[in-house]
Amino acid sequence: MDFIRPSTWQEALEARSAVPGAVAIAGGTDVMVELNFDHHRPPALIDLTGIAELGRWRIDRAGDGNGSGGDTVRLGATVSYTTVIDELAEQLPGLALAARTVGSPQIRNRGTVAGNLGAGSPAGDSHPPLLASGATVEVESVRGARSVPIDDFYTGVKRTALADDELIREIIVPAARGPQQFSKIGTRNAMVIAVCSFAVALDPRERTVTTGLGSAAPTPRHASDAESYAAEQLPWHDRDPLADAVARRFGELVAAAASPIDDVRGQADYRSHALSVMARRTLGWAWEEYRCA
Secondary structure (H helix, E strand, C coil): CEEECCCCHHHHHHHHHHCCCCEEECCCCCHHHHHHCCCCCCCEEEECCCCHHHHCEEEECCCCCCCCCCCEEEEECCCEHHHHHHHCCCCCHHHHHHHHCCCCHHHHHHCEHHHHHHHCCCCCCCHHHHHHHCCEEEEEECCEEEEEEHHHHEEECCEECCCCCCEEEEEEEECCCCCEEEEEECCCCCCCCCCEEEEEEEECCCCEEEEEEECCCCCCECCHHHHHHHHHHCCCCCCCCCCHHHHHHHHHHHHHHCCCCCECCECHHHHHHHHHHHHHHHHHHHHHHHHHC
């Protein structure tokens, strides 16, 4: 196996094109596990950590010409979970909450959001908040660059929209315009792969509710019916307490959007039940944050 350490983005793209099957690596928290267990033996590893620009993030302010109607955060491909937690919790609260549940401090220091995306696992912790936030994945190859909406990025279990010669350059995430919450259930309290996970984001200005489900289907997905229901039922103007019936119905619709399986971490029925509980709780937490703002 070859080890390639480019110093520029162009060198990385050329290496990816020249070596079919080469795998990009930054933190290595997923790739090295597969190598150690001999689950995958690529012809080459492309180490992206020598490309300084990929380790940076920036905020594009509304009015700077981004056309999004609000601030957006651009996360380079090697920005770590720890950086998201320490530096972007205000702009990306849902993603920061999810990042806090990832592995140990050492894993959070090394692991990256882009790496989580590239692995494509339905259980990835960053997927639900990225879905709820409406992120876009910027990918590039020697042939050119393109933007992939997060809804189109996941194509199957550990499969993504990345072409064989493409690399993730950055992730563009709209800054929060209201409360965001994330919840995850595992087989123990910490350092665990999700049995299932859920994220919710409120936008009081647009009066919308968006969601993301993880480890509950072949790919991460929205609960569209639950989103529409909550957006219509929440008392946006009066800011009254969340009605228990609304919270419970929201949870039922979230569970109905899932298509979980039985596996070593949990049964399908348990996943559906857990999603309904997490959904009504996270909606309640987010609504209380909005009411008290």
